[in-house]
Amino acid sequence: MTPERLARINSMLDKRQIDLTVCMEMVHKSNNLAAVLRTADAVGLSQIHAVWPEQGYYVSRNTSGGSSMWVDLKTHTTTTSAIENLRGQGMQILATNLSDSAVDFREIDYTKPTAILMGNEKDGISDEALALADQDIIIPMEGMVQSLNVSVATALILYEAQLQRKKAGLYEQRTIDQDTCQRLLFEGGHP
Amino acid sequence: MTPERLARINSMLDKRQIDLTVCMEMVHKSNNLAAVLRTADAVGLSQIHAVWPEQGYYVSRNTSGGSSMWVDLKTHTTTTSAIENLRGQGMQILATNLSDSAVDFREIDYTKPTAILMGNEKDGISDEALALADQDIIIPMEGMVQSLNVSVATALILYEAQLQRKKAGLYEQRTIDQDTCQRLLFEGGHP
Ligand SMILES: C[S@@+](CC[C@H](N)C(=O)[O-])C[C@H]1O[C@@H](n2cnc3c(N)ncnc32)[C@H](O)[C@@H]1O
Ligand SMILES: C[S@@+](CC[C@H](N)C(=O)[O-])C[C@H]1O[C@@H](n2cnc3c(N)ncnc32)[C@H](O)[C@@H]1O
Numbered sequence: 001m002t003p004e005r006l007a008r009i010n011s012m013l014d015k016r017q018i019d020l021t022v023c024m025e026m027v028h029k030s031n032n033l034a035a036v037l038r039t040a041d042a043v044g045l046s047q048i049h050a051v052w053p054e055q056g057y058y059v060s061r062n063t064s065g066g067s068s069m070w071v072d073l074k075t076h077t078t079t080t081s082a083i084e085n086l087r088g089q090g091m092q093i094l095a096t097n098l099s100d101s102a103v104d105f106r107e108i109d110y111t112k113p114t115a116i117l118m119g120n121e122k123d124g125i126s127d128e129a130l131a132l133a134d135q136d137i138i139i140p141m142e143g144m145v146q147s148l149n150v151s152v153a154t155a156l157i158l159y160e161a162q163l164q165r166k167k168a169g170l171y172e173q174r175t176i177d178q179d180t181c182q183r184l185l186f187e188g189g190h191p
Numbered sequence: 192m193t194p195e196r197l198a199r200i201n202s203m204l205d206k207r208q209i210d211l212t213v214c215m216e217m218v219h220k221s222n223n224l225a226a227v228l229r230t231a232d233a234v235g236l237s238q239i240h241a242v243w244p245e246q247g248y249y250v251s252r253n254t255s256g257g258s259s260m261w262v263d264l265k266t267h268t269t270t271t272s273a274i275e276n277l278r279g280q281g282m283q284i285l286a287t288n289l290s291d292s293a294v295d296f297r298e299i300d301y302t303k304p305t306a307i308l309m310g311n312e313k314d315g316i317s318d319e320a321l322a323l324a325d326q327d328i329i330i331p332m333e334g335m336v337q338s339l340n341v342s343v344a345t346a347l348i349l350y351e352a353q354l355q356r357k358k359a360g361l362y363e364q365r366t367i368d369q370d371t372c373q374r375l376l377f378e379g380g381h382p
Contacts, residue, residue: 009335012334012335035339035340035342038336038338038339038340038343039339039340040334041334041336042330042332042333042339043334044334065336065338065340066336069335070336106354139233140353141233142203142233142234142235142362143203143232143233143234143235143258143261143262144199144200144260144379145232145256145257145258148233148346149230149256151340151343152226152342152343155339155343155347156350159330166331188335
């Protein structure tokens with residue numbers, strides 16, 4: 001590995017936000033998942049979650065811009081088990097939902113440990129997820145179309161989190177564990 | 192047309208931002224273009240532009256969530272003619288570009304008449320566009336991946352514009368012309 005690449009990987013590791021994540025509930029289009037992984041890397045997530053009942057959840061390395069190498073994708077077979085896992089990490093659980101009771105996504109404090117639940121392309125978020133979440137959030141829509149593309153919605157929320165966390169200095173202190181660092185330095189050095 | 196639908200369309204028309212647009216330079220994946228159209232409608236754009244040298248630039252009505260009905264897509268055969276058109280409308284021209292000289296996208300004043308140039312999936316923005324633009328802008332990247340998906344990048348910038356324009360009260364005064372209103376009321380009433 002060149003010294004430049006080592007420095008680049010180390011600088012990325014310094015900025016990883018281990019207490020910020022998203023969970024994709026049955027999001028099935030691989031181009032959407034790939035775009036989410038790419039955004040996740042760009043905002044400094046080290047892991048994202050997906051609820052997917054079957055084997056074989058696949059992301060093309062190509063459309064993800066190589067981000068699948070840098071962001072772990074953890075799958076869960078049910079929404080309940082996914083949310084239990086996230087709550088076990090002390091995270092507030094936000095459900096994106098196109099309802100009148102949802103609050104504007106920019107009103108949330110994302111400097112807290114946070115997991116954002118994103119819904120399926122066709123049916124949106126499940127009733128189960130809504131029941132278990134702490135808060136519904138919505139991105140304002142000024143036009144005729146009801147919803148945004150799911151990878152677009154994910155990015156808007158994650159970049160709001162990035163802005164708040166940047167202001168709070170959370171990109172200036174390494175929080176990621178030593179084992180993950182070693183693994184990524186090893187894998188990233190021998191791609 | 193029901194009174195509810197008429198009211199819905201009129202409220203959308205009230206909020207249209209005729210002096211804010213994007214121009215997609217050779218963006219060729221139809222799912223990306225569809226996602227951009229959907230976001231454009233959500234932020235209140237009445238028209239977007241594309242540089243496309245050939246006939247037949249197509250957006251699936253399905254993946255665009257029906258937004259192609261509400262947002263005009265104007266194509267240009269060259270980047271130069273597209274930018275001339277936009278400048279002729281008095282717009283500042285911003286080029287998204289992954290360079291060191293680009294300024295953070297959140298530092299721009301989007302309450303001014305603004306057109307944002309987005310680049311092709313593989314090659315990014317053209318040298319021609321860079322040369323003609325007033326300013327390069329970039330979305331900060333904290334990770335390893337070099338770039339975001341183009342529809343994601345477009346949405347992040349448009350929602351920053353939405354935020355600024357909302358604060359400035361620009362969603363509270365109808366600016367769209369009467370002819371376009373009549374056409375959209377007619378077409379939207381008989382979909
Ligand atoms: C295409 S939308 C699903 C639309 C579905 N028909 C519904 O009623 O929810 C897919 C996912 O994108 C996210 N999403 C899309 N637009 C959103 C918005 N304006 N606010 C919050 N989340 C949104 C949500 O996670 C949603 O479940
Ligand atoms: C996939 S990127 C193109 C990457 C290309 N390899 C390059 O060097 O520009 C497609 C388009 O998305 C937009 N884009 C992606 N990431 C961006 C970022 N971080 N800042 C600004 N624009 C971005 C730009 O319009 C870019 O031309």
